[in-house]
Amino acid sequence: MTTMYAALLRGINVGGNKKLPMADLRALMEGLGYEGVRTHLQSGQAVFACDHGDEESLAAELTEAIEQRFGFLVDVIVRDHAYLTSVRDACPFPADRVEGRQLHVTYYSHPVDAERFAEIDPAAYLPEEFRLGERVLYLYAPDGLGRSKLAEQLSRPRLTKGLIATTRNWNTVVKLVELTAHGG
Known part of the structure; x- marks a missing residue:
């Protein structure tokens, strides 16, 4: 079953540090097999659909891919639509x-x-x-x-x-x- 998620990246594109263009992030996430990837603002939010994994494994996968591709560590939290709705x-x-x-x-x-x-x-x-x-x-x-x-x-x-x-x-x-x- 495909689930919608949001990835929350901590501390990117702030004060000239850890520059990560959103187009590059989208391409990276699509390369991981995520579907419907869309970013929001420049401060580290992306939404995507995925039919494998869970919040923790997806966050770990994205963290590792960002470090390999961009050369710096970014903390990532992934949360699904149901959780985001419950927070709101x-x-x-x-x-x-x-x-x-x-x-x-x-x-x-x-x-x-x-x-x-x-x-x-x-x-x-x-x-x-x-x-x-x-x-x-x-x-x-x-x-x-x-x-x-x-x-x-x-x-x-x-x-x-x-x-x-x-x-x-x-x-x-x-x-x-x-x-x-x-x-x-």
């Missing part, structure tokens, strides 16, 4: 009443629990807030991610140790659901 639908914040730049989702490679973030005092960062979901963290940052003190704390290496973590704004979260629903 489970948002604990009023997504329909805030701007997309105010709401972010950090996707994690593995489940995280509240204990990992116990050292953070939520009251100290209000009106910014975060909530955990299934392999995700939702962040409400009314002044945007670039000015968020809470985002800075949440991304500290000791809190993300052993994980791949990559963040997308709400507009991208919603767009990936749409793209994976329509076959790219």
Whole structure:
């Protein structure tokens, strides 16, 4: 059975580092046998259809192919349409009443629990807030991610140790659901 997926690449085309043209990424993914490959923006999202593997094996396959072809390591998270939809639908914040730049989702490679973030005092960062979901963290940052003190704390290496973590704004979260629903 063919499943629609989104590949989330961490840290490409940011600040002149790890340049990976989207046309080259599409060609690479098509060479791996993925169908309906389509990229979204320049910041590392691609949707594709595939009838083999699972999220973890596809992420490992894509990570290895990128390193072999482009010569640098890129962390990749792959998630299927059903999961992406569940993340959108489970948002604990009023997504329909805030701007997309105010709401972010950090996707994690593995489940995280509240204990990992116990050292953070939520009251100290209000009106910014975060909530955990299934392999995700939702962040409400009314002044945007670039000015968020809470985002800075949440991304500290000791809190993300052993994980791949990559963040997308709400507009991208919603767009990936749409793209994976329509076959790219």
